[in-house]
Amino acid sequence: MLYKLPFLQPIWRQISLSATFPYVSLLIWTIPLLLFSSGENSVMAHDEGLYAWRARQMFDADDWIAPWGNAHHKTPGPYWLIGIFYKLLGISEFSTRLPNIILGIFCLLLTYEIGKIMLGKKLAWLAAAILSVTFLWLQYCRLGTPDIPTVFLVLLAIYAFIQAEIYPKYRYIWGFIAGLSLSLGFLMRSFMIFLPTVALLPYLVIKHRRHRHLTNPFLYVGLIVGLIPTFVWLWFNWQRYGNNSFAALFGFVLELGSQERGGNGIIFYLWNVPLKAFPWAFFSILGLFLVIRRPIRNYQLILVGFPAVLFAQLSIFSTRLSHYSLTLYPFIAFFAAIGLDWLGRIYQLGYVNRKPLLQKGNIPRTLSYACGLLGLLLVLASIVAFAWGDRKYSTLGLILGFSWLIVPVIWISRYHLGCKFLTAGYWIAGLLIPCWLGLAVAGGFGLLGDYNPAYRTFFQKPAIASILQNYPIYFVQLGGKNAVLLRFYTPVHGQKVETIAQVPPSSYAWVYKQPSSQISPPHRVIGSIQDYQLIQILPYK
Known part of the structure; x- marks a missing residue:
């Protein structure tokens, strides 16, 4: 039967294989999660x-x-x-x-x-x-x-x-x-x-x-x-x-x-x-x-x-x-x-009908239905997110929602549809898979690696990139936690100065955004990102 094929067996049965090849199986399970990204x-x-x-x-x-x-x-x-x-x-x-x-x-x-x-x-x-x-x-x-x-x-x-x-x-x-x-x-x-x-x-x-x-x-x-x-x-x-x-x-x-x-x-x-x-x-x-x-x-x-x-x-x-x-x-x-492991052994023993939901023999059933409820809530949340125009979180919520339905489907299939081959290993795998899929999709969307996309796209603009690559950039009393991003992503650093007046003519500098009337000497704004501006000091006439 198909379910007996090694590559289709659930995670719990793969544990017997991992006794011989634990490192290989763990690497196959983990490395994709560490590397999945949006490319940015x-x-x-x-x-x-x-x-x-x-x-x-x-x-x-x-x-x-x-x-x-x-x-x-x-x-x-x-x-x-x-x-x-x-x-x-x-x-x-x-x-x-x-x-x-x-x-x-x-x-x-x-x-x-x-x-x-x-x-x-x-x-x-x-x-x-x-x-x-x-x-x-x-x-x-x-x-x-x-x-x-x-x-x-x-x-x-x-x-x-x-x-x-x-x-x-x-x-x-x-x-x-x-x-x-x-x-x-x-x-x-x-x-x-x-x-x-x-x-x-x-x-x-x-x-x-x-x-x-x-x-x-x-x-x-x-x-x-x-x-x-x-x-x-x-x-x-x-x-x-x-x-x-x-x-x-x-x-x-x-x-x-x-x-x-x-x-x-x-x-x-x-x-x-x-x-x-x-x-x-x-x-x-x-x-x-x-x-x-x-x-x-x-x-x-x-x-x-x-x-x-x-x-x-x-x-x-x-x-x-x-x-x-x-x-x-x-x-x-x-x-x-x-x-x-303890819950899996109880799952194998079955359940006691017409008993309290938290009675020992019914805990896997109760947990399975709770996972199903969580899955339905996530599906509903993804529909709301889609209506608000957030495609990333909508897709993530949809995948998580449907994957959490695996657990109740496995339990119902075993105890109501007679699929006795769905052992505790399948049930435990049903708990692991939603977490794996959710983190994999989050990584694929850049949610686990692209923490400041606004800064990334700003530095990739041709007009900004050409200046940063070819000229030293002065830093004028920058504060705030995002200032560290400017320092890291600026390839050639000029001096740190206290005031804009200390920046030489024709040079470039990072400054806080402020009204033009407060900036002296004359300058032109090359680009702005959140609270910061890249400016060039104009030559004196």
């Missing part, structure tokens, strides 16, 4: 644009310490990483994001390897597959920021600790890797690496008698070796700016720890994580309950203790932003896989 890209202001611009400053000046002329408040790991790819591939949005794409793939493979040890191959594969179709995770795998590299280093440290425990013969090697990963995390994310390091302490301290990690001398050798690049950078920075180098680094952390952003209170992550990890956060709550009820031997303090302590630290830390929680997402995927 533009960096995101503010964070990605800042990292891209600072890396470009290092690249342009061939100064990998502090080309901005003052003591910097962050360690240079992200700038160095992006700058290396600028050296290899040139300056572009793709080379800015390629490090995260690569390390995002390695994060998925590490998630599989860690999950394979703690949960078994099937659940490990499912967890990695879930992680790759989680919105916030995929979004940051396609952005040039330090978040995904930091998560990679944390996962590598966790994997190394587990391997050192399983293979004591090689504990020195794995201990060195664990220490190296955590200290390189400081180079990448400054003092923020202390949060996941502290979250590992319950495992390292409480279970010390079993694994003896803290008495492994090579753990500390790895920590010291990993800090060498940071110490070298600090030394050269200190030679230029003295004690301001240390003051900037520590002052930034104190500033972050003393202010809220956007009114994000202590409960911020309680609602933000479920929203950005929809729908997997809800399955992960079920999985967390199951793991607490039946602990995973030897690894409970990693699987549950680590994310619990990290979540508490993130909530207490005053600056609360969505991407700070990305280290939690592999563990959300682990719990979601456990929860889905």
Whole structure:
């Protein structure tokens, strides 16, 4: 029968194949999501644009310490990483994001390897597959920021600790890797690496008698070796700016720890994580309950203790932003896989008619109908979006809406139409497919890569492009978060000046939009984009 053909089998049955070829199947599942795009890209202001611009400053000046002329408040790991790819591939949005794409793939493979040890191959594969179709995770795998590299280093440290425990013969090697990963995390994310390091302490301290990690001398050798690049950078920075180098680094952390952003209170992550990890956060709550009820031997303090302590630290830390929680997402995927596996076993047993909808045997049925309702709502929303003239979101909503109908169709087909071959694997696949399709279509429309299309099209105009490519452009006291886009996309930089009067005649400059009466000397406007203008100072008569 057709459904028995390997390439038509559902994802759950493919898990048995992935036991032999897990990496290949995960790459086939994930890489298209990382690469689908509209063919046009533009960096995101503010964070990605800042990292891209600072890396470009290092690249342009061939100064990998502090080309901005003052003591910097962050360690240079992200700038160095992006700058290396600028050296290899040139300056572009793709080379800015390629490090995260690569390390995002390695994060998925590490998630599989860690999950394979703690949960078994099937659940490990499912967890990695879930992680790759989680919105916030995929979004940051396609952005040039330090978040995904930091998560990679944390996962590598966790994997190394587990391997050192399983293979004591090689504990020195794995201990060195664990220490190296955590200290390189400081180079990448400054003092923020202390949060996941502290979250590992319950495992390292409480279970010390079993694994003896803290008495492994090579753990500390790895920590010291990993800090060498940071110490070298600090030394050269200190030679230029003295004690301001240390003051900037520590002052930034104190500033972050003393202010809220956007009114994000202590409960911020309680609602933000479920929203950005929809729908997997809800399955992960079920999985967390199951793991607490039946602990995973030897690894409970990693699987549950680590994310619990990290979540508490993130909530207490005053600056609360969505991407700070990305280290939690592999563990959300682990719990979601456990929860889905439990639901799949119930699905196989059937349902109890005329019983409460939330009775244990009826949860898959209730969930299936809820997915159907969500699908219908999305279809209706897409019709409204189409009526308003928004073709992109209308198409996205239509595809998502119909794909969410897969789940109830599978359930009805098995239990009302007699299609007994529709096992739990098909039902679980029905939950994964809508997320995959939605993210694939969003990427194809540029919604996951083209964050500032107005700026992109402005810089592509022939009249603008010819000037930017051939003349140095002055910058006159530009502010606002989008100013970083002007800096990144302007190929030849002139000087930064305080007033327009300091721009030489016949030269070009970026300025804020303002009434012509306020601009002196005489000028002509070459082009305008949002709050900014490209002008040319006219020669004096």
